[in-house]
Amino acid sequence: MTSLLQKQEPETKIFSGNFTGSGKPEYAVSLKQFVSFEAIASCIVIMDADGNILKELVPFKPADFNFSEIDCKIDVNADGMDEILIYTGYYEGGGYELWKYSGKRFEKITEGFFEGA
DSSP: OOOGGGOOSOEEEEEEEOSSOOSSOEEEEEEEEEEETTEEEEEEEEEETTSOEEEEEEEEEEEESOEEEEEEEEOTTSSSOOEEEEEEEETTEEEEEEEEEETTEEEEEEEEEEEEO
16 A cells, blocks of 8 residues: 555646636646645646636645645536536545536535545
8 A cells, every 4th residue: 555655746637628618628637746744735727728727726735734636527517517526635534525617716516525534
């Protein structure tokens, strides 16, 4: 079993979709990297096809106790815009949050399934 301290390479997840309704290609991108046993760097942004950040869902934190990463995208209410399922946690556990773009920003719709110490 690999410990968190051995996992030093950054984890990047990229999902293409329609996250803000811009009508152009969009990408939900998350970055997570363990800095130490209790410090994790992470962020979640929406980018365009040229790599420009359109929206920050979770601003970059270079070394924080908590982290957030994208687990998947899903159009929950069939409105043509993708919601984002985020796993948020810390070194001993976490849970899930569902986020949707609403007007000019992302809003958390619901959360649950938290576990850990």
